[in-house]
Amino acid sequence: GAGVSQTPSNKVTEKGKYVELRCDPISGHTALYWYRQSLGQGPEFLIYFQGTGAADDSGLPNDRFFAVRPEGSVSTLKIQRTERGDSAVYLCASSLQGGNSPLHFGNGTRLTVT
Amino acid sequence: GENVEQHPSTLSVQEGDSAVIKCTYSDSASNYFPWYKQELGKRPQLIIDIRSNVGEKKDQRIAVTLNKTAKHFSLHITETQPEDSAVYFCAASIGYKLSFGAGTTVTVRA
Numbered sequence: 504g505a506g507v508s509q510t511p512s513n514k515v516t517e518k519g520k521y522v523e524l525r526c527d528p529i530s531g532h533t534a535l536y537w538y539r540q541s542l543g544q545g546p547e548f549l550i551y552f553q554g555t556g557a558a559d560d561s562g563l564p565n566d567r568f569f570a571v572r573p574e575g576s577v578s579t580l581k582i583q584r585t586e587r588g589d590s591a592v593y594l595c596a597s598s599l600q601g602g603n604s605p606l607h608f609g610n611g612t613r614l615t616v617t
Numbered sequence: 618g619e620n621v622e623q624h625p626s627t628l629s630v631q632e633g634d635s636a637v638i639k640c641t642y643s644d645s646a647s648n649y650f651p652w653y654k655q656e657l658g659k660r661p662q663l664i665i666d667i668r669s670n671v672g673e674k675k676d677q678r679i680a681v682t683l684n685k686t687a688k689h690f691s692l693h694i695t696e697t698q699p700e701d702s703a704v705y706f707c708a709a710s711i712g713y714k715l716s717f718g719a720g721t722t723v724t725v726r727a
Contacts, residue, residue, distance in 0.1 A: 594661070603649035
C-alpha cells in the first residue's frame with residue numbers, strides 16, 4: 504500500500520517568508536509525528552498528533568512553528584518568518600496507534616532558507 | 618528528556634565481515650529501541666526493534682541486543698554486503714517520543 508507522502512520534496516524560500524509543508528500519513532494510522540533532521544544528525548522530535556489533537560508539541564523550537572491535523576489524517580507544518588537556521592529536512596512519520604508502534608517515515612521535505 | 622549516544626560515527630568494513638554499532642541511553646524508563654537504516658536522500662526505514670522485556674532479537678543477518686542494567690543496546694550485522702552501506706540510527710523511547718542517536722555511517726568495501 505501507499506506509504507507516508509510528503510510534499511513538496513524540496514522547498515527553497517527567502518528569509519522572512521512563510522512556508523507550509525504537507526504530510527499524508529498511511530491510511531488508518533492515528534498517530535502522526537513531525538521530526539526535523541539537520542545534516543549529519545539524527546531526526547529531532549517536533550510534534551506528535553493522536554487523531555486531530557496535538558498531544559505533544561514540546562519539540563517545536565519556537566512560536567514561529569505550528570502544525571495542524573484538522574481531520575485526523577493530513578497534517579500541515581507551518582513556519583512563519585523563516586530563518587536560515589530553519590534549513591533542514593522535515594520528516595513526517597505515522598504509526599498505527601502511537602505508543603511504541605513502529606514509525607513509518609516519509610521521504611521528507613528539504614527546506615532551504617536563503 | 619532522553620539522551621541517546623551512538624558509536625562509532627563512521628564504520629568501514631570488508632564485505633563479509635561483521636559490523637557492530639553501540640548505543641547508550643540515559644532514561645531507565647525507556648522501553649522501546651528501534652534501529653533505522655537511511656540511504657542517501659531517502660527516508661529512514663525500520664530494520665529491527667526490541668522491547669525492554671527482551672534481551673536479544675535476530676532477523677536473518679541482523680541482531681540487536683539490549684542490556685537494561687547498563688542502559689545500552691547494540692546492532693550486529695553479519696556477513697555484510699555492499700547494500701548494507703548506509704547511515705544507521707538507533708533510538709529509544711518512553712511511550713510515543715523517539716529520541717535518536719546521531720547516526721553511524723557504514724561503508725562496506727567490496
